Amino acid sequence: MSIDIPRDEDGHISTGCLSHCEYLRNEYGEDGFVKVENLNCPCLFLISGDDPSFENEQHLQEIYNKLSAVGKQDLVEVLRYPKAGHLLEPPYSPLCSMTYLHVEQLLASESSSRQTLYLNYGGQPKPHAEAQEQSWKAILQYFHKHLRCEKTKIGNIGSRL
Numbered sequence: 495m496s497i498d499i500p501r502d503e504d505g506h507i508s509t510g511c512l513s514h515c516e517y518l519r520n521e522y523g524e525d526g527f528v529k530v531e532n533l534n535c536p537c538l539f540l541i542s543g544d545d546p547s548f549e550n551e552q553h554l555q556e557i558y559n560k561l562s563a564v565g566k567q568d569l570v571e572v573l574r575y576p577k578a579g580h581l582l583e584p585p586y587s588p589l590c591s592m593t594y595l596h597v598e599q600l601l602a603s604e605s606s607s608r609q610t611l612y613l614n615y616g617g618q619p620k621p622h623a624e625a626q627e628q629s630w631k632a633i634l635q636y637f638h639k640h641l642r643c644e645k646t647k648i649g650n651i652g653s654r655l
Contacts, residue, residue, distance in 0.1 A: 575625035579617020
């Protein structure tokens with residue numbers, strides 16, 4: 495399958511970058527997505543508001559709608575970081591606002607060519623750094639709440655968070 499990517503005269507992507515979801519839908523259709531309606535455990539979603547590579551709010555709404563249809567909407571907990579970019583990593587990690595990947599593209603001539611796709615991850619340095627600190631604490635609290643086991647008759651067999 496060929497993906498048409500708008501480029502300027504220098505070959506750079508001109509109207510923004512291809513989103514992950516756009517790529518998945520082009521490649522796999524709806525089968526490229528996890529069947530969230532089968533979910534049976536709590537999930538924490540971190541939503542970055544300045545992430546042009548992923549339609550966070552749209553996909554969160556899709557997930558919520560699918561879970562609501564089967565009565566599992568209470569399994570979702572959401573934390574939003576309006577000015578954070580795509581990669582919310584552990585605190586003090588540098589902001590990675592862009593990356594690239596090489597893809598093989600099938601041309602009309604049936605020959606294959608390699609193209610570089612640049613993915614814009616967005617984010618503003620200070621708010622992104624703050625989001626990484628806040629989200630890391632929230633993730634650890636979430637793990638303690640949902641993964642921590644008390645000692646049983648046969649000893650502590652759970653997580654040691």
